[in-house]
Amino acid sequence: xxxxxxxxxxxxxxxxxxxxxxxxxxxxxxxxxxxxxxxxxxxxxxxxxxxxxxxxxxxxxxxxxxxxxxxxxxxxxxxxxxxxxxxxxxxxxxxxxxxxxxxxxxxxxxxxxxxxxxxxxxxxxxxxxxxxxxxxxxxxxxxxxxxxxxxxxxxxxxxxxxxxxxxxxxxxxxxx
Numbered sequence: 001x002x003x004x005x006x007x008x009x010x011x012x013x014x015x016x017x018x019x020x021x022x023x024x025x026x027x028x029x030x031x032x033x034x035x036x037x038x039x040x041x042x043x044x045x046x047x048x049x050x051x052x053x054x055x056x057x058x059x060x061x062x063x064x065x066x067x068x069x070x071x072x073x074x075x076x077x078x079x080x081x082x083x084x085x086x087x088x089x090x091x092x093x094x095x096x097x098x099x100x101x102x103x104x105x106x107x108x109x110x111x112x113x114x115x116x117x118x119x120x121x122x123x124x125x126x127x128x129x130x131x132x133x134x135x136x137x138x139x140x141x142x143x144x145x146x147x148x149x150x151x152x153x154x155x156x157x158x159x160x161x162x163x164x165x166x167x168x169x170x171x172x173x174x175x176x
Contacts (some may be wrong), residue, residue, distance in 0.1 A: 034086030
């Protein structure tokens with residue numbers, strides 16, 4: 001299962017108003033970062049990393065060609081640099097977030113980003129008790145009652161009105 005780190009934009013503390021700005025960074029190999037390195041960096045707004053990447057690749061290729069290395073060897077070296085970009089893409093993104101005064105809130109495990117978000121917010125909202133006026137953070141207790149509990153008034157279905165059923169299908173089980 002993938003591991004995600006959760007980052008919040010404010011150094012003072014995260015609250016429920018900033019939850020739409022939380023960033024989940026998956027730890028692992030990024031194929032798109034390997035194949036489309038500079039474009040992936042642009043997409044994620046990693047400006048300093050992009051500048052460093054372009055300077056490094058240009059200097060690396062110039063250095064290899066000045067040493068008289070053949071084109072096929074330079075291509076293999078560029079593939080290795082692209083592989084390293086795919087391996088370190090998540091670390092570069094976390095580094096950029098930490099430079100921008102973001103702080104890491106948690107580490108979450110989930111099958112995908114949606115599952116990781118759900119797990120994080122379930123755990124995080126429990127620790128956010130005491131927020132005034134937040135009706136969603138109140139513990140509602142157990143599950144709602146069901147009709148399978150004998151002897152309680154909600155166990156019996158409501159009576160059918162005298163004139164039949166009101167709605168699209170006036171007879172239960174009738175043709176539709």
